[in-house]
Amino acid sequence: MFPEKIVKDKNNVFSGEREIGTKIEDFSNDHINRYNFAKYFIRANDTVLDAACGVGYGSHLLADRASSVDAIDYNDDAIKYAKEHWQRDNIRYIQGNLLDETAYPKGREYHVIVSFETIEHLKEDDRFLRLVSERLLTNGMFFVSAPNANIINVKDNPWHERHYTPEEFVALEESREGVLFIDVRTEQETANGALKDARLIPLEKLEGLTGALPKDNKIYIHFRQELHK
Numbered sequence: 001m002f003p004e005k006i007v008k009d010k011n012n013v014f015s016g017e018r019e020i021g022t023k024i025e026d027f028s029n030d031h032i033n034r035y036n037f038a039k040y041f042i043r044a045n046d047t048v049l050d051a052a053c054g055v056g057y058g059s060h061l062l063a064d065r066a067s068s069v070d071a072i073d074y075n076d077d078a079i080k081y082a083k084e085h086w087q088r089d090n091i092r093y094i095q096g097n098l099l100d101e102t103a104y105p106k107g108r109e110y111h112v113i114v115s116f117e118t119i120e121h122l123k124e125d126d127r128f129l130r131l132v133s134e135r136l137l138t139n140g141m142f143f144v145s146a147p148n149a150n151i152i153n154v155k156d157n158p159w160h161e162r163h164y165t166p167e168e169f170v171a172l173e174e175s176r177e178g179v180l181f182i183d184v185r186t187e188q189e190t191a192n193g194a195l196k197d198a199r200l201i202p203l204e205k206l207e208g209l210t211g212a213l214p215k216d217n218k219i220y221i222h223f224r225q226e227l228h229k
């Protein structure tokens with residue numbers, strides 16, 4: 001579900017950049033699929049961070065399996081909405097700037113961190129990745145997505161600082177020491193030239209992933225948007 005009125009205001013929670021809803025069916029399939037994919041790798045005792053949680057529906061999904069979820073968003077209205085509609089006993093919603101280290105709970109480290117369609121909004125993408133990496137446990141998993149510059153022009157979105165080609169995004173992530181980077185392709189269908197629903201590659205392609213990976217790495221999994229013809 002999208003707000004009826006598009007407000008081109010980066011600070012307005014009800015702008016066209018955020019999806020708003022009180023039930024999972026209100027949200028786009030591609031958004032839900034990303035969270036469900038990350039949820040697949042969460043174990044019962046895992047601590048999870050949702051970096052840029054928006055109105056909280058994704059944090060609510062992750063909390064199905066996690067021991068605890070810290071969910072941070074810059075917008076106070078988004079946090080209030082999340083607390084009203086998507087609160088659970090094991091979720092802590094926090095208003096804060098992801099580029100400010102004080103926004104993150106002191107001393108907390110996470111088994112799983114997710115940040116979907118977020119990094120393109122941030123002026124200092126490398127600083128954000130450093131702050132995330134510092135809080136990700138060794139052998140932890142960071143799930144991240146960003147618009148593909150080969151498909152979506154950054155000039156079409158007033159809220160975005162940049163888009164990334166797949167090569168640029170890989171270079172940004174692989175530059176981090178001790179990180180094992182995995183590029184997961186998503187498929188997008190087109191109709192009359194417009195991008196439609198996105199679906200992830202079959203989960204079975206990554207079954208057993210955590211057991212097969214080299215130890216002592218921090219694992220970054222990137223959802224790469226591709227046109228499917």
